Amino acid sequence: MQSNGNGHGPRHVQPLVGIPSARDRSTRYFGLSIYIQNRMYVQGVTHAQGAPITIPLELEETTLRTIYDNLDAIFLPGGEDIDPSRYNEAPHELLGAVDKERDRTEFLLASWAMAENKPLLAICRGHRS
Secondary structure (H helix, E strand, O other): OEEOOOOOOEEOOOOEEEEEOEEEOOHHHOOOOEEEOOHHHHHHHHHOOOEEEEEOOOOOHHHHHHHHHOOOEEEEOOOOEOOHHHHOOOOOOOOOOEOHHHHHHHHHHHHHHHHHOOOEEEOOHHHHO
């Protein structure tokens, strides 16, 4: 193991890649909001020799920042539409489902990563974050 340089203890050799979760609000779980992740995204990160870390939604910003600070990279996956109010736009008639909390989480992660030059991969929905 190597030190991660931030005083938080030893670091594994594999880079830690944070992937924000999505939600499953189906009736399968009695209407509970369940955090989920596409298995293909997790497999892609591990295939690239990374260690995927699923990031839950609805965290306080300081808690999210603590997780972010211990990651080596961020991967913003695809998913539902981004709320157009994020861009000061009105909803379009073809707008699909949105998740404002996922938007908030991904926008924070993306802004921190870009400001600090942390590796960031964004696809589909994530590219618009």
